[in-house]
Amino acid sequence: MRVLFVSLNEALWGGSEVLWSNAATEMARRGHRVHAFFPYFKDIEETRLLQRGGCELNFGTRPPTRWWKRLASPWGPPLARFVHALSRVSPELIIFSQGALRACLAEIAICRDQGIPYAIINQLTEPLGYVDDVRREMREAFGSAGRIWFVSQDNLDRALHFLAMPLPHAAVIPNSYAGEFEPSPSWPTDDHPIRLALVARLDPPQKGQDILIEVLEQESWRRRDLEISFFGEGPARESLAQRCRHAGISSVTFAGRAATPKEIWNSHHGLILSSRYEGQSLSMIEAMLHGRPVIALPVGGTDGVVLDGETGFLADRIDAVGLASTMERAWTARSSFRQLGEKAAKHIRTIVWRDPGAEMANRLEALATENLATMHSDRLPL
Numbered sequence: 534m535r536v537l538f539v540s541l542n543e544a545l546w547g548g549s550e551v552l553w554s555n556a557a558t559e560m561a562r563r564g565h566r567v568h569a570f571f572p573y574f575k576d577i578e579e580t581r582l583l584q585r586g587g588c589e590l591n592f593g594t595r596p597p598t599r600w601w602k603r604l605a606s607p608w609g610p611p612l613a614r615f616v617h618a619l620s621r622v623s624p625e626l627i628i629f630s631q632g633a634l635r636a637c638l639a640e641i642a643i644c645r646d647q648g649i650p651y652a653i654i655n656q657l658t659e660p661l662g663y664v665d666d667v668r669r670e671m672r673e674a675f676g677s678a679g680r681i682w683f684v685s686q687d688n689l690d691r692a693l694h695f696l697a698m699p700l701p702h703a704a705v706i707p708n709s710y711a712g713e714f715e716p717s718p719s720w721p722t723d724d725h726p727i728r729l730a731l732v733a734r735l736d737p738p739q740k741g742q743d744i745l746i747e748v749l750e751q752e753s754w755r756r757r758d759l760e761i762s763f764f765g766e767g768p769a770r771e772s773l774a775q776r777c778r779h780a781g782i783s784s785v786t787f788a789g790r791a792a793t794p795k796e797i798w799n800s801h802h803g804l805i806l807s808s809r810y811e812g813q814s815l816s817m818i819e820a821m822l823h824g825r826p827v828i829a830l831p832v833g834g835t836d837g838v839v840l841d842g843e844t845g846f847l848a849d850r851i852d853a854v855g856l857a858s859t860m861e862r863a864w865t866a867r868s869s870f871r872q873l874g875e876k877a878a879k880h881i882r883t884i885v886w887r888d889p890g891a892e893m894a895n896r897l898e899a900l901a902t903e904n905l906a907t908m909h910s911d912r913l914p915l
Contacts, residue, residue, distance in 0.1 A: 534901050536560060537624035538569045538588075539615075539640060542632045546579045547734065548815040549656035552684070552709035553630040554583060555890030556897060561587030563894065568622045572611050591618040615640050619649070626679075626901045627651040633659045634671060634692060641674040652680040652900055654893075656708075657812040658688040658833070659739075661695050672696050675703075679900050684708040684813040685834035706896075708813040708834065709889035710822065712794040714882070718823040719799045720871055726758040727867050729828070730801040732816035733808065735767030735787075741807035741830065742773050747853040748860060750780045757864065761805065762788045764797060798823035802870050803863070808832050809851055821845075821881035826873035828863045830856060838884060842866075844877035 538557050540550055554569075561567040569583060573594040580590060593611025609617070627644055629637045631653055644651045653675070661668075675681055675696060681703040683689040689705055721728065733740040742763060748754060749761070761784055763773070770787060777785050804820035806829035813834025817827050821838075827845035829835050841847040846863045848855035866873075886892040 534560075534626065534898075535566045535622060535624050536568070536897065536901070537618070537622050537627045538567070538630065539627060539637060540569070540630040540632075541572045541637050541640070542630075543572065544734070545575060545577055547632065548708075549630060549632040549812065550579065551711060551815060552656070552889055552893060553628060553654055554579065555709050556628075556893035557583060557588050558586035559888075559890035559894040560897065563898075568618070568624065570615060570618050591622070612639060612643075616643060619643070619647070624649060626897065628897065629653050631655045631657070633657050634661060634695070635659070635667060638667075638670045638674055641678075642670065645673065645677050650679050650901075651677075652897070653678045653682070655681060655683045655688060655692070655812070657810070658683070658691045658695070659810060668696070672698055675700060678702065679903075680704070680896070682706045682896070685811075685836075687833035687836060688812055691833075706893075707885040707889070708815060708818060709893075710794075710815050710818040710885065712819060712822070714822065714885075714887045716795060716798075716823055718795065718825075720824075721800055721802055724802065724867075724870075726760045727803075727864075727870075728760045728762065728801045729803050729805045730762045730764055730797050730816075730820075731805050731807060732764040732797065732819075733806075733814075734765050735763065735770045735773060737769050737773070739809055739811075740765075740767075741809045742769070743776070744809075744830075744853050744856055745805060745807040746773065746776055746780065746782065746785070748857045749782050749784060751857065754784070754860075755782070757784075759784050759864075760786065762786050762797075762801065764788045764790060764792060766790050794819040794823060798825055801825070802867075803828060803845070803874070805860075806830065806832070806835070807856060811835075813838075818881060818885055821874075821877040822885075824871075824874040824878040826863075826870050826877055828859055830859075838881065840876075840880065844873060844880050 538553050557567050567588045570591045574592045574596045593614045683705050686705050737743040803826045811832040827839045829839045830848045830851045839845045839847045846859045848859040
């Protein structure tokens with residue numbers, strides 16, 4: 534089978550890339566002809582891993598080349614390059630990985646017009662305004678998809694509310710994660726100070742680092758033996774660092790994005806998730822697999838995963854007040870973090886897949902074998 538994965542995220546790589554890339558590598562291993570399309574040229578370790586795994590890469594922009602070669606061979610805009618990739622690959626199935634509900638709509642419309650079967654993996658249902666033409670495009674895109682997979686029930690519910698249409702061919706699946714299903718983490722050698730990690734792109738409008746900083750500005754938190762590491766990069770790194778300096782907050786360290794999950798959790802006691810909205814946080818899954826409790830705001834993907842007082846601490850509102858009260862409860866119970874983490878490790882293994890790539894590949898193979906006329910039947914595994 535010829536299959537094309539499409540990811541139009543502008544960032545070099547992010548959490549929303551993990552599930553589809555796992556599936557792409559697995560399908561190539563099974564002997565399928567697998568291609569991937571990116572909006573622009575990406576020469577990074579993750580794309581090189583895809584190539585080594587047997588995936589052929591297509592880009593919306595050319596790789597760096599000499600000026601005279603650029604003049605001699607015009608490249609064209611990314612959408613035209615996508616059309617070119619379609620004609621060259623002739624895919625039997627296209628999988629769109631959406632980093633947001635509004636993503637890939639123009640590309641999906643082209644596939645729909647050409648009658649090419651496609652499915653959608655939605656990683657995030659972002660806050661949306663009611664703009665009629667965009668909403669109409671979304672309804673057409675989702676209504677014609679062979680299957681739509683959401684990584685949390687919250688995201689599916691909000692999509693249904695926004696689109697105001699039934700999606701009988703939609704289902705909820707667990708997200709993927711980096712690292713092993715059964716890692717062997719070490720608990721930090723000491724419990725002083727308590728070290729928490731916030732693992733997310735430095736992008737406060739979604740990831741909410743500013744909410745956490747607002748809590749840490751309170752005098753009570755300045756006196757506590759606490760260290761918080763911000764793992765990740767993003768457009769707001771300097772702004773966040775400047776705010777910490779201005780507020781005299783010394784408990785926050787900007788640790789970059791090079792660390793592996795194992796390296797993070799061997800030296801930290803728990804995860805703090807301050808996001809305003811999420812699909813299903815990979816860092817939450819990875820922390821729990823490594824036996825760490827999660828302190829979280831009640832965003833997409835936390836429901837039924839972060840069990841308040843059992844596998845972590847879950848706020849009842851998405852703001853600094855909610856986070857502050859939840860952090861207070863966590864601080865009071867900090868001596869039980871290790872026991873909470875052990876419960877978290879057991880609980881998350883009842884939710885996520887042992888092999889996300891294989892599970893996703895199974896669903897895509899099942900979808901591809903069906904006749905177009907029966908794509909929306911109930912016979913396919915969701």
